[in-house]
Amino acid sequence: MDFATIWQRLQSYEIGGFWPESIFLLPEDAIADIYEFVASHQLHWGLELGCGFGTTSCVMAAAVAANGGGKVVACDRQLYESVNPYRLQEHTQVGDTLEVAIEPLGYNWYLADLIAKQTQDNICTPIFDFCFLDGAHQWETDGLAFALVAKLLKPGGWIVFDDLNFVLRGCIPNWREEFGHLSDRELDTPQVEMVYELLVKQHPDFTDFAITHGGRMGWARKRESSQISATEQQVKHLQNSITQLQAELLHQQAMIAAMKSSKFWRLRSSWLKMKKFLHLPTTEEMV
Numbered sequence: 348m349d350f351a352t353i354w355q356r357l358q359s360y361e362i363g364g365f366w367p368e369s370i371f372l373l374p375e376d377a378i379a380d381i382y383e384f385v386a387s388h389q390l391h392w393g394l395e396l397g398c399g400f401g402t403t404s405c406v407m408a409a410a411v412a413a414n415g416g417g418k419v420v421a422c423d424r425q426l427y428e429s430v431n432p433y434r435l436q437e438h439t440q441v442g443d444t445l446e447v448a449i450e451p452l453g454y455n456w457y458l459a460d461l462i463a464k465q466t467q468d469n470i471c472t473p474i475f476d477f478c479f480l481d482g483a484h485q486w487e488t489d490g491l492a493f494a495l496v497a498k499l500l501k502p503g504g505w506i507v508f509d510d511l512n513f514v515l516r517g518c519i520p521n522w523r524e525e526f527g528h529l530s531d532r533e534l535d536t537p538q539v540e541m542v543y544e545l546l547v548k549q550h551p552d553f554t555d556f557a558i559t560h561g562g563r564m565g566w567a568r569k570r571e572s573s574q575i576s577a578t579e580q581q582v583k584h585l586q587n588s589i590t591q592l593q594a595e596l597l598h599q600q601a602m603i604a605a606m607k608s609s610k611f612w613r614l615r616s617s618w619l620k621m622k623k624f625l626h627l628p629t630t631e632e633m634v
């Protein structure tokens with residue numbers, strides 16, 4: 348399905364009731380760019396964490412369908428009555444390219460189950476080509492979400508963060524009800540930016556960082572496996588060198604200890620003491 352079609356179908360959705368005012372929580376250019384990104388990179392397996400009404404998930408599912416097939420998992424902890432991913436799936440006819448995953452405990456529990464399912468012999472087989480994260484906007488939740496997604500992204504896969512520059516204070520009209528118990532620091536810190544700057548950009552397996560849409564969206568790509576194994580090789584090489592140096596150090600220390608306990612060393616020490624007593628220059632002083 349091309350972008351014009353999915354966009355037109357989403358726009359024609361009639362919200363039953365007074366809330367929400369709109370199903371579009373991202374500006375049109377950002378939604379169009381996400382579609383274009385999935386289409387141009389020929390991505391097939393996607394995930395949205397914090398899918399809300401399901402608008403962006405439907406757009407990504409349409410792009411995946413246009414790429415020839417795959418799936419987008421739309422994950423949230425709740426289903427809104429008047430508009431939700433199931434309703435938009437039916438309305439837009441994106442079909443089973445969209446899969447809805449509602450986990451009341453939150454997406455990190457969904458991801459934990461998925462990692463467990465994908466794990467054999469302590470190795471997690473990655474499944475996603477891309478992930479769009481637009482959920483809690485909180486350091487602890489989304490820091491963990493990134494760590495979990497990193498395991499599930501295929502080498503070369505992408506993660507996109509919405510709302511890098513977003514703070515919880517004032518984010519919704521009733522923000523006090525939902526976030527009023529938080530500290531000023533939590534309310535006023537752009538926590539998604541914290542995740543992006545402190546975890547994503549410093550993660551050895553991620554590269555190709557870009558911030559777009561006026562500082563709103565952050566992009567990163569998981570390195571190809573050959574690049575990851577090159578980095579792993581370097582780390583292993585450094586670890587080997589450290590182990591060798593430690594072994595060498597232990598050997599030298601043992602040798603010094605043995606020398607110090609030898610008859611020769613004791614004789615040398617006595618001789619030095621004697622020289623000192625007689626006020627003769629010691630070897631150390633002559634040097």
Ligand SMILES: C[S@@+](CC[C@H](N)C(=O)[O-])C[C@H]1O[C@@H](n2cnc3c(N)ncnc32)[C@H](O)[C@@H]1O
Pocket residue numbers: 370371372373396397398399400401402403404422423424425452453454455481482483484488
């Ligand atoms: C800004 S809305 C998402 C908008 C949506 N991404 C879009 O593009 O239309 C944030 C959503 O994240 C969900 N959310 C927040 N924390 C979550 C968590 N820990 N687990 C699952 N969903 C979460 C909320 O329920 C809400 O629906």
